[in-house]
Amino acid sequence: MADLRANLAGITSPNPFWLASAPPTNSGYQIMKAFDAGWGGAVWKTMGVPVVNVSSRYGAVNYRDTKMMGFNNIELITDRPLSDNLREIEEVKKYFPDHAVIASLMVQTREEWHQIIKDVENAGADGIELNFGCPHGMCERGMGSAVGQEPNVLQTITTWAKEVAKVPVIVKLTPNITDITEPARAAAAGGADAISLINTVQSIVNVDLDTFAPNPSVDGKSTHGGYCGPAVKPIALNMIKSCAQDRDVNIPISGIGGIETWRDATEHMLLGASNVQVCTAAMHYGFGIVREMKAGLEDYMDSKGFEKLDDLIGKSVPKVEPWEHLNLNYKIIAEIDSSKCIGCQLCYIACEDGAHQAIELSEVDGERTPHIIEENCVGCNLCSLVCPVEECITMVDVTKNKTHESWSDYINNGKAPTTFDDDRAGGKHHWVPEPKDALKKRK
Amino acid sequence: MSDFKKPKTTAEYEANFPQLKPLMDANMAYYESSRCLFCYDAPCVKACPTSIDIPLFIKQIHTENLTGAAKTIYSANFFGHTCGKVCPTEVLCEGACVYNEQDVKPIEIGRLQSHATSDTIRKDKSIFKKADANGKSVAVVGAGPAGIACASELATLGYKVDIYEAKAQPSGLAIHGTAPYKITNQDVIDEVKYLQKQLGFKIIYNKNIDTRRELNTLESKYDAIFLGIGLGDTRSTGTPGEELENCIGATEFIEQLKLDPLSVTIGKKVVVIGGGNTAMDAASESARLGADVTLIYRRSKESKGAYEFEYDLAKSVGVKALFSTNVTEIIGDQKVVQLKCVKTQSTDGKLKNIDGSEFTIECDFLIRATGQVKQKDFLDLAGLEYDKRGKVKVDSDSGQCSNPQYFAGGDAVNGGAEVVNACAEGKSAAQGIHSYLLGKQS
Numbered sequence: 001m002a003d004l005r006a007n008l009a010g011i012t013s014p015n016p017f018w019l020a021s022a023p024p025t026n027s028g029y030q031i032m033k034a035f036d037a038g039w040g041g042a043v044w045k046t047m048g049v050p051v052v053n054v055s056s057r058y059g060a061v062n063y064r065d066t067k068m069m070g071f072n073n074i075e076l077i078t079d080r081p082l083s084d085n086l087r088e089i090e091e092v093k094k095y096f097p098d099h100a101v102i103a104s105l106m107v108q109t110r111e112e113w114h115q116i117i118k119d120v121e122n123a124g125a126d127g128i129e130l131n132f133g134c135p136h137g138m139c140e141r142g143m144g145s146a147v148g149q150e151p152n153v154l155q156t157i158t159t160w161a162k163e164v165a166k167v168p169v170i171v172k173l174t175p176n177i178t179d180i181t182e183p184a185r186a187a188a189a190g191g192a193d194a195i196s197l198i199n200t201v202q203s204i205v206n207v208d209l210d211t212f213a214p215n216p217s218v219d220g221k222s223t224h225g226g227y228c229g230p231a232v233k234p235i236a237l238n239m240i241k242s243c244a245q246d247r248d249v250n251i252p253i254s255g256i257g258g259i260e261t262w263r264d265a266t267e268h269m270l271l272g273a274s275n276v277q278v279c280t281a282a283m284h285y286g287f288g289i290v291r292e293m294k295a296g297l298e299d300y301m302d303s304k305g306f307e308k309l310d311d312l313i314g315k316s317v318p319k320v321e322p323w324e325h326l327n328l329n330y331k332i333i334a335e336i337d338s339s340k341c342i343g344c345q346l347c348y349i350a351c352e353d354g355a356h357q358a359i360e361l362s363e364v365d366g367e368r369t370p371h372i373i374e375e376n377c378v379g380c381n382l383c384s385l386v387c388p389v390e391e392c393i394t395m396v397d398v399t400k401n402k403t404h405e406s407w408s409d410y411i412n413n414g415k416a417p418t419t420f421d422d423d424r425a426g427g428k429h430h431w432v433p434e435p436k437d438a439l440k441k442r443k
Numbered sequence: 444m445s446d447f448k449k450p451k452t453t454a455e456y457e458a459n460f461p462q463l464k465p466l467m468d469a470n471m472a473y474y475e476s477s478r479c480l481f482c483y484d485a486p487c488v489k490a491c492p493t494s495i496d497i498p499l500f501i502k503q504i505h506t507e508n509l510t511g512a513a514k515t516i517y518s519a520n521f522f523g524h525t526c527g528k529v530c531p532t533e534v535l536c537e538g539a540c541v542y543n544e545q546d547v548k549p550i551e552i553g554r555l556q557s558h559a560t561s562d563t564i565r566k567d568k569s570i571f572k573k574a575d576a577n578g579k580s581v582a583v584v585g586a587g588p589a590g591i592a593c594a595s596e597l598a599t600l601g602y603k604v605d606i607y608e609a610k611a612q613p614s615g616l617a618i619h620g621t622a623p624y625k626i627t628n629q630d631v632i633d634e635v636k637y638l639q640k641q642l643g644f645k646i647i648y649n650k651n652i653d654t655r656r657e658l659n660t661l662e663s664k665y666d667a668i669f670l671g672i673g674l675g676d677t678r679s680t681g682t683p684g685e686e687l688e689n690c691i692g693a694t695e696f697i698e699q700l701k702l703d704p705l706s707v708t709i710g711k712k713v714v715v716i717g718g719g720n721t722a723m724d725a726a727s728e729s730a731r732l733g734a735d736v737t738l739i740y741r742r743s744k745e746s747k748g749a750y751e752f753e754y755d756l757a758k759s760v761g762v763k764a765l766f767s768t769n770v771t772e773i774i775g776d777q778k779v780v781q782l783k784c785v786k787t788q789s790t791d792g793k794l795k796n797i798d799g800s801e802f803t804i805e806c807d808f809l810i811r812a813t814g815q816v817k818q819k820d821f822l823d824l825a826g827l828e829y830d831k832r833g834k835v836k837v838d839s840d841s842g843q844c845s846n847p848q849y850f851a852g853g854d855a856v857n858g859g860a861e862v863v864n865a866c867a868e869g870k871s872a873a874q875g876i877h878s879y880l881l882g883k884q885s
Contacts, residue, residue: 064505065477342544345483361484368486368541388480389545 002301003308004294006040006275009168009193009252011127013100013275015040016297016309017265017290020256020277021104021129021172023075024287028088032095037287038294041100043196043277046077046131047085047116048106048143059205059215059225070231071280072205074216074223076137077106082116086123093124102170106131106143110160117164127167130158130192132183133174133199135226145199148174151186158190168193170254173239175232176202180239184249195243196254196277198236200226229280233258237271244272244317260289262296269309270316324407332379332395334358334372340392343368347383347393355382357433376431446761449709449733456704459731460623463756464528464554472558476505479550482541487552490539492867493520497536497552504559512559514570521595521870522588524564524634525617526863527557528626531720533752535863564637571641574601579880582607582665586646587615588862589853590671591635592869593876598642600877605665606644609651615673616854617862619698622724624731628701658825662848667876670825670835670844670851671869674815674859680716684773685811693717693725693812700728709734710808714782715762716740716770717812718747723757725810730760737804738764741787741794769796773809782806818855825849834858841875842868850876 006016018041019025019034026045034042053075061070078085092101103120105128107113117128132154134144147153154171161169171187173180175198187195202224204214214222236257243249255273259265260281268276281289306312336347348370351359358376362369372383384393410416417424450456467475479501487497496515503512516523532538532553540549563570581597583590586608594604612618613635618628639646652658661668677692679685689710700707711734715726718740730736738757740747744766747754758764765784772783786800817833828836828845835851837843842850852868854860 065474340545342541343482343486344480344541346480349483 002298002306004040004298004301006309008100008254008274009127009170011041011100011102011168012098013040014098015294016269016275017293018042018100018102018254018275018277019282020279021046021102021131022279022283023073024279024282026078026080028092031088031092031101034282034287034290035092035096035099038290039099039287041102041126041275043102043104043129044085044089044125046104046106046134047082047120048077048112050079050081051076051137053079054218056216056218061205061229061231068229068280068284070203070205070227071229071283072200072203072216072225072227074136074218074225077104077131077134082119086119089120089123089125100126102127102129104129104131104172106134106138108141108143113157113160114164117161121166125167127170127193128161128165129170129172129196130161131172131199132157133172133197135174135176135200135202136224145174145176148172148183148199149177151182154183155186155190158187158192162191170194170196172199172256173197174199175235175239175257180242181246181249184243184246188249188251192251194252194254194274195249196256197243198232198239198257200228201232201235203227228257229284230258230260230264233264233267237267240268240273241271241317241320244314245320259293260284262293262300265293266297266300266312267316269313271320272314272317274309274313326406327404328407328410329399329401329403329405331397331399333374333377333398334379334381334383335394335396336369336372336383337392337394338369340389341369342389342392344388345370346386346388350382350386355380356430359383378430447731447733450705453705456623460728462528462627463624464551464557466561467551467554467558472504472555475551476501476555478542479505480541486539486541487536487550490535491519492535492861492863493526493870494867495519495523495536495556497556500559501550501552501555504555509559509562510568510570513563513568516556516560517570520863520866521592521638522614522617522634522862522866524557524560525588525614525626525631526866527553527555527560528630529617529621530861530863531750531752534750560634564633567637567640569641571595571599573599573642576603577601579666580604580664581667581669581876582661583644583669583671584652584661585609585615585671585673585853586613586635586648587671587673587853587865588617589673589865589869589872590615590669591638591644592866593669593671593850593852593873594644594869595638595642596870596873597876598644600873602877604644606646607650607652607661608646608648611648613646613648615671615865619701620694620721621701621862622697622728623701623704624727653821653824655824666848666880668849669842669869669872669876670827670849670855671853671865672818672821672851673854675818676816677811678814678816680811680813682770682773684775684779687773687775687809688778689775689807690773690779690809690811693721693810694815696725696810697721697728700732707732708808710806711735712805713737713808713810714739714770714804714806715810715812717814718742718749718766719812719814720749720753722812723749723753725812726762727757727760729808729810730757730762734808736762737806738762739768739770739782739784740764740766741769742789743767746789769794771796771801774803779806779809782809815854815859817858827851832858837872838875840871841878842872843875843879847879850879 004015021043025042031042057075059072060068063069103125132148138144139146171192207214252274255268256277259278265276348359358373359370387393481498485498500512500515536552537549542549580603583594583606586606614631617631677694709732713729713734713736715738726738767787774781785796819833835856842852850872852872853865
């Protein structure tokens with residue numbers, strides 16, 4: 001059986017599933033309950049000078065029948081006195097000495113950082129997470145993402161933390177920045193033991209069409225919030241990949257962003273995360289959701305023959321290359337399995353209106369399975385993505401030229417188009433209907 | 444035996460006839476509408492006789508634009524609410540839903556449709572655009588679905604329309620003929636009132652047009668006349684004993700049930716003769732009134748005209764069926780007490796009684812669902828051509844009759860079909876009338 005024990009920069013936990021610093025980790029009560037339910041670690045809701053919060057605090061993006069596909073919040077760091085939190089950290093560690101309890105912190109001056117780090121270490125914290133990510137409320141006060149967006153400041157504060165910290169220091173990064181590797185490098189340069197990302201994305205989730213106020217609404221007004229939930233996973237995966245590939249970062253990563261299932265968690269780890277942190281899924285379904293994550297990861301590892309997490313962490317990192325290294329000679333085209341087709345014709349209209357007019361309808365009346373026009377198909381995938389039936393549209397390898405030739409090779413070999421009407425244009429041989437043919441299809 | 448007792452109160456009646464397609468609440472509609480794939484050239488639209496843009500109205504329901512959804516529905520079908528409830532969706536839109544192809548439950552299109560229309564009707568939302576009055580007027584004979592659909596479409600085009608209706612209530616078989624578990628009378632009346640309030644056509648009730656003089660008046664007073672006259676009473680099959688008490692035609696039986704359910708007469712051992720949807724309705728209804736019901740059809744189970752789900756519905760309330768059985772005589776002094784029957788056999792499509800297979804069954808109430816007669820007398824009076832089966836001859840596009848001033852649609856033309864077919868034909872005849880009168884003008 002696969003060993004799920006995780007190690008992030010020396011912080012060990014029974015499994016890689018941690019609760020992220022957020023409302024589910026607001027109190028010792030919640031964290032004890034979470035550990036009892038199977039979570040391997042928890043990052044305590046960010047401590048500092050306690051705040052005063054507003055109501056309401058959350059907004060959501062629902063998609064079709066799915067609630068909370070995206071989620072945002074305008075809640076700040078803890079509103080509880082530090083002494084209460086310290087007492088509860090101590091108690092949790094007494095009951096769960098092998099679980100990871102990380103103290104998320106956000107203060108301003110060097111003295112404050114030194115003091116609070118000593119306090120949480122004395123209480124028994126296994127690690128410290130510097131919250132340089134919060135994108136609302138705190139950044140206006142010069143903290144949170146205001147720090148994460150200034151690599152120099154980030155590096156300085158990281159250095160302050162490392163001056164006193166005896167336990168590993170994790171720097172939590174904001175995605176609200178152009179190049180994530182810049183703050184990641186600054187954290188490494190400041191001596192951070194690990195980075196965690198992503199924090200939430202600045203957002204407005206929706207606008208009430210009657211009151212004209214966006215949500216969440218506070219007495220008729222709103223403010224931008226931090227976006228998270230399943231919708232942000234792709235943004236997180238890309239940023240984790242970028243940090244994992246950067247030689248100047250070169251410290252362990254704790255993956256955060258859109259993790260709801262074992263699959264999401266595994267993807268984070270394949271792209272370089274040593275463990276993962278979860279918030280929205282726990283807020284949506286409760287702590288019990290971890291059972292599915294643990295079981296799924298274990299079964300996956302067993303099926304792949306992975307004995308420990310290190311066998312899979314980072315396995316996909318070399319699978320991501322710059323675009324100019326991809327093989328231009330590789331060619332796939334779509335194939336429709338008429339025995340599975342249900343006749344919705346979404347592939348037809350998607351290709352017709354949104355792609356390359358490479359699917360035609362049958363001439364035979366009553367026959368609703370569309371056909372691929374092979375010479376027009378560019379292998380873009382769109383039809384197979386819109387198809388509601390599993391495995392009905394598959395992409396078939398029709399590569400003729402088996403040599404690997406990338407854009408870089410094209411440039412080096414003089415095959416790349418260089419002028420506006422260059423004969424070497426990639427779309428030169430594609431058939432495109434005449435503009436006026438569009439009107440013939442009018443109903 | 445059925446589990447039903449004869450209802451003595453309205454509450455008991457309603458309990459015996461619960462709605463098959465009750466209204467959805469907003470939450471159900473939200474989730475159900477989320478499942479629609481928004482197919483291209485959607486099969487459900489093609490299966491709808493009125494070609495409602497179903498994927499569009501479902502998307503509109505999902506985005507909480509119920510008024511927009513109702514506009515989409517009503518722009519294609521003026522009986523949008525009624526059809527959502529009474530259409531045989533299993534063989535129309537829902538039967539065509541692509542989900543059936545992968546054994547996934549099809550979208551509940553009928554219920555979604557009624558969800559949108561019930562909202563606009565309840566809130567009395569104004570959704571129709573009317574052209575300015577064009578000074579022309581049209582008479583409509585019969586306030587059934589065909590007549591009202593025609594009148595509604597004409598009203599939007601600027602015509603003054605008067606509907607002459609023989610009965611005291613509008614909408615023809617939508618009230619008098621549909622099974623009570625499909626829609627309530629009030630629902631149907633509310634929809635007609637909703638249309639009438641916005642579109643302004645007039646209905647003259649209890650006014651039977653049955654003399655040449657009345658037709659002369661219509662012909663001189665109106666620019667065109669639309670006939671939505673439907674069919675007549677239940678056809679006689681010439682079986683000896685049809686005149687006995689407790690022997691009734693299905694159309695007449697259902698009409699009594701719909702108009703005054705608590706006073707309707709029913710027996711303990713009911714036989715329904717026929718294999719069509721009306722026979723299934725009458726059998727189901729009798730069972731829900733507490734009777735022990737046997738359905739007798741002269742042909743085989745496979746050749747019955749009724750939809751499979753209608754037969755299943757009848758079976759589900761305890762109706763038994765004897766197929767390939769002919770009722771040769773109805774026996775009784777004043778009232779029916781017994782039926783003489785014989786088994787039949789079909790060879791090369793010809794039905795023959797099997798000698799020696801005669802038997803009798805007890806019966807104290809007989810319902811004949813053997814089809815309705817055509818309105819030949821009326822058509823003769825109007826001087827209009829009809830085919831050998833008595834169906835009015837019309838131009839299939841315009842609905843125009845052999846006399847160009849007359850147009851027709853609905854059961855009188857199609858021989859007896861669904862409410863939705865009548866709606867489609869009435870609406871397209873209105874366009875036919877419009878083209879005809881525009882042509883006369885120029």
